[in-house]
Amino acid sequence: MKILKRILLLLVITVTIAVIYNYPKLNILAGYSAKNTASSVFVANRSLAYTDKTDNNFSPVNLADDKINENHKIATSSAFGLLTRKAIYREGLGAVLTLSKEDETAAYLSPKRKAPDHITPYPYGNAAQKDTVFNNIDYNKLNNTVASIFGKRQTRAVVVIYKDQIIAEKYAKGFNKDSRILGWSMTKSVLSTVFGVMQYQQKLHVMDKAPIDSWQNDERKNITIHNLLQMNSGLQWDENYDEISDATKMLFLERDMTKMQAEKPLTGKVNASWNYSSGTSNLLSGIVRKQFTTHQDYLDYWYTDLIDKIGMNSMILETDLAGNYVASSYAWATPRDWGKFGLLYLHQGNWNGEQIFAKDWVKYITEPTPTSNGTYGAQFWLNAGGRLKDVPKNMFFADGYQGQRVYILPDQDLVIVRMALSWMDENQFLKGILESIK
Known part of the structure; x- marks a missing residue:
């Protein structure tokens, strides 16, 4: 016993x-x-x-x-x-x-939203597009390429837009053009665009020093908004989703997600230590908030001056408990609306005749971050280093967990959206689409 x-x-x-x-x-x-x-x-x-x-x-x-x-x-x-x-x-x-x-049961503020335009054809509204058949497109090859990444590849949606026209669109069972899908880290590219809009409106300049009070008495005072946008601040951060890390603690344990990166020390050199950090994106969201007198103004601005202005009416940006947009991870939108986001960059910030951000903002966000080997710009991913060997080097894209993508190919007048639950052979997929357009 x-x-x-x-x-x-x-x-x-x-x-x-x-x-x-x-x-x-x-x-x-x-x-x-x-x-x-x-x-x-x-x-x-x-x-x-x-x-x-x-x-x-x-x-x-x-x-x-x-x-x-x-x-x-x-x-x-x-x-x-x-x-x-x-x-x-x-x-x-x-x-x-x-x-x-x-x-x-805590009280909260919500952003004021603009009513969707269901009269103007896509992409400048949400009505049916005026279909055009392009003689230079091999539609069989295009559709076969799109179909090839469904099924085992767990693709949920693909939208291919050429010269402002949807030329291919496919959805997995249970999804359609009105389905909101999480962009995960593609939200970082939305955040970057907010800075582009604010700079165009002369509300701030990205070369300014980051306005973080706790940094003013040490070397961190030299970090600029630009360094943060390029994730090249030299700040310590552990971006690991396979175990307990800075990233997982921030997303699932923090009330205010804008603070965690600000509290980290320098472990590298400013502008010479590229390190991917979701904490940096949320710190930047906090910097945006500081530019407004009221919380309501902060909540509204992302929609009034960017999201709803280009008709991404399906998009919902989720906040943390402190009311900050979780700019690292939590933007939901339909695949077509993600396509509008890509088109805004394809047209260098001009949306149906109105300039939303400066034309040179595209050049800015696609400038390779030092020490990133040509793979990263300002909260956008790049092909400048030629990682995708059969894709133009000036292609750039928003990138999210499990294979969320908005690819922008300026020379081809092409935007490609892919939403999924797993990754794929990006080079082969993009190569197939490019080869279908003569």
Whole structure:
């Protein structure tokens, strides 16, 4: 009997130690699942069953038990019954993880939105486009190339736009032109564009020093907004989604996501230490907020002066609990609206006759960041280093987790949107589309 008791005691101690050791991981696991569930169900209008089967169906997130409360628009996720996280939906702001009971009923502001234009044809409105058949396009090759990345590649949507005309469009089962899809880190490119708009309006200049009070008494005072946009500040940051890291702690444990990167020390040299950092993007979102007198003005500006101005009316930018747009990760929009974003850059900031940002902003965001080997600009990814060998080197793109892409090919007058749950052979896909246009 004594031996049995000792074995049971040892087992209890072992389990207790395992729970304590893994508790932070469970917290993030349940947090990811709750947030993703709330956004998928209440922002994208998918069912809980579909969300669990697709978006949350990977290890270890699939170990969480998800539930939703339709009436109160709350998602809960439990990690083995040991820990439960909640995410709530707030009108106009999307879903957010809660950190206290009070968060569920706290008052909040929402951005004011412009009504969609359903009269003007796409892309300058949301009405049906005026179809044009181009004699220089091999439509069979084009459609076969598009179809090749569905199925096992888990592609959800592809939109190919040539000379402002959708020439190919395909959706996976359950998706259509009105389906909102998360862009993940493509949100960083939206953030960059906000800086382009603000600079064009002379509200700030990206070469100015970053307005962070806590940096003014050390070497960090030399960091510019430009350095932050290029992710070349030299600040410490761990961007790792396979374990507990700066990135996962920020997204799933922080009330104010703009602060975490600001608190990090320099571990590299300013303008000579490229390091991809979602924390930097959220720090930049906080810098945008500082340019406005009121929180309402900050919330409205992203829509009035950019998103709704170019008719991306489906887009929803989600905020953290402190009311900051999570510029690293959380923009939802239809594939067609993501296409409009690409067209704004294809037309060098001109939208149907109105200049939204300066023409030279495109040159700025596509200038390779020092030490990035030609792969990164100002919150956009580049092909300047020729990584995609069969694609023009001046192609640039917004890039998001699991293969979200908006490719802009200036010389070909082409924008390509791809939304998915997994990566693909980008070079082969883009090569096929380019070869279909003579």
